[in-house]
Amino acid sequence: MSGKKKGDADNAILVNNLTVKDAVHLVKMEGGSLSKGQIAFRVATVVIVAAFTARAIVVGQATAWHLFLPMVGEYLVLLASIPLISLILHDSALRKDARRSLTWLLTITVIASLWIGSQAFDEGTPWTSQARVEFSRLYTWITTHQMHWPILGAMTAMIGGLPGRVAAFHRHGPPFMAVGLGCAMRLIIPLFGCFLLPFIAAGKFPIVWLIWTILLLSELGALFMHWDLQRRLTNRGVEM
Numbered sequence: 001m002s003g004k005k006k007g008d009a010d011n012a013i014l015v016n017n018l019t020v021k022d023a024v025h026l027v028k029m030e031g032g033s034l035s036k037g038q039i040a041f042r043v044a045t046v047v048i049v050a051a052f053t054a055r056a057i058v059v060g061q062a063t064a065w066h067l068f069l070p071m072v073g074e075y076l077v078l079l080a081s082i083p084l085i086s087l088i089l090h091d092s093a094l095r096k097d098a099r100r101s102l103t104w105l106l107t108i109t110v111i112a113s114l115w116i117g118s119q120a121f122d123e124g125t126p127w128t129s130q131a132r133v134e135f136s137r138l139y140t141w142i143t144t145h146q147m148h149w150p151i152l153g154a155m156t157a158m159i160g161g162l163p164g165r166v167a168a169f170h171r172h173g174p175p176f177m178a179v180g181l182g183c184a185m186r187l188i189i190p191l192f193g194c195f196l197l198p199f200i201a202a203g204k205f206p207i208v209w210l211i212w213t214i215l216l217l218s219e220l221g222a223l224f225m226h227w228d229l230q231r232r233l234t235n236r237g238v239e240m
Contacts, residue, residue, distance in 0.1 A: 020236060023229045030222075032168040033230045039223065045157035046219045050212070052150040057208055060146030064208045067215060069147050070154035077158045079105050085166060094169070 018026075027033065034042070049070055056062040079101045086098035120130035142148050 018229075020233065023233055027226065027230050027233065028168075030226050032171055033234075034164075034226060038164055039227055041160065042157075042223055043220070045153070045160070046216070046223070049150050049153040049157065050216045050219075052153050053147075053212060053215075056146040056150060057212065060144065062145040062147055062208065064211050066142075066145050066147045067208065067211050069142065070150045071215075073151040073155040074158045077155045081159075081162060085162070089166070089169070091169075 053062070053067060053070065056066065082094070082101040083098040086094045116131045116134050117127055119134060120127045123130060125133075142151065
C-alpha cells in the first residue's frame with residue numbers, strides 16, 4: 001500500500017506536465033539541491049563572465065565566434081578534471097566518464113597536431129616551429145579581442161563549482177555532469193531569438209549582442225528553473 005502511495009506521489013504533476021519523479025531526476029542531474037550560497041555563487045559567476053564578455057565586445061571588438069570560447073574553456077576544465085577526480089572517488093561509473101574524457105582530450109590533441117602538421121607542410125617549416133606560430137596566432141586572436149578575461153572567469157567558476165559537484169555525486173551518484181537544464185535552455189531561448197531576425201537583417205540589432213543575450217538568458221534561466229523546481233519539491237515535502 002505504501003509503495004502504491006509512493007508511486008502515486010512520484011507520478012503527481014508538479015508543474016505543467018512535469019511529474020514529481022521527473023523533477024527530482026532533473027534536479028539530481030544538475031547537482032542536487034542548491035543552497036542560497038551556491039545559487040548566489042553561480043549567479044555571480046554568470047554575471048561576471050557576461051560582464052567581461054560585454055567588455056570584450058565593446059573594447060576588443062569581439063565577434064560572435066569569440067563568445068563561445070568561455071564555454072570551450074569550461075568543457076576543457078571538465079574534461080581534464082574528471083580523470084583526476086575519478087582517481088580519488090574510485091567509482092566505476094566515474095571511471096567510464098574519465099575514459100571518455102581522456103578519449104576526447106586525445107582526439108582534440110590529435111586534430112590540433114594534424115592541423116599544425118598540414119600548416120607546417122604548406123609552409124615548409126618544422127612541426128615545432130609551426131606549433132609555436134599557431135599557438136601564438138590563437139593567443140593573439142583571444143587577447144587582442146579581450147576574451148582572455150571571460151575565458152579565465154568561466155574556467156575559474158567551473159573549478160569553484162567542482163566541490164559541489166563531488167558532494168552531489170556522493171549523494172545521488174552518476175552522472176557527474178549531465179546534459180541538463182543549461183543545454184536545454186540554450187536550445188529554447190534561441191527560438192525566442194528568432195523573433196529578432198527581422199531586426200538583425202535590418203542591421204538594427206548586431207548578432208554578437210543577440211548571441212551574448214541568448215547565452216546570458218540561458219544560464220540565468222537554467223539557474224531559475226533549478227531553484228524553482230527544488231523550491232516546489234521542498235514545498236511538497238520531497239527530500240533531495
